Amino acid sequence: LFRSVAMVKRLIADGVAVAIAGSVEAPPRILADHARAQGGAQLATVWGFGFKATPAQAAFVNAASMHVLDFEPMSNPPTHAVSPTVPVAFALAEARHMNGKDIIAACAKGFEMQGRVLVAADPKRGSLPFHTPGVIGVMGSTVAAAHLMQLTPLQLTHAFGVAMSRSEEH
DSSP states (O other): OHHHHHHHHHHHHHHHHHHHHHTTSHHHHHHHHHHHHHOOOOOEEETTTTEEEOHHHHHHHHHHHHHTTSOSOOOSSOOOOHHHHHHHHHHHHHHTTOOHHHHHHHHHHHHHHHHHHHHHHOOOTTOSSSOHHHHHHHHHHHHHHHHHHTOOHHHHHHHHHHHHHTOOOO
8 A cells, every 4th residue: 555655646746747847838828828817716726827726727727737748657558647637636625625645545546547447448559449548537537536526426427427428539
């Protein structure tokens, strides 16, 4: 268990570091400007930009910052497990006044979900008919959000239905 928690912490730290580095790139700057212009409840930090936004806006900009350089840690089987999961966990935890243990647990569950689905799919590079982060990542972020929002099993089922209806094909 200690090794698992240490690995999740390392993935989170690596992801946040990559997001801070990526926040100076043009695409996240454009998204941050858009989030700022949209307004809304200022509940979650947009990393590297000095403002707060709604949890959805903050998670979106932070995920883009984390992924733009394509340096985020990869899982095995390969997918970008960190950028869909960590920004969601931070944004919801901050908005709900939760702590680091909640973020770690949410991310661990999200990473685990992604890994299990990938192993079950038995993908070979390029063999799946979809881009794995756009489908598998959605599942991981849904599990992380469900943990932080304390969804019931029925609510989680509905959340998966909504999330998968919005997943991205290649």
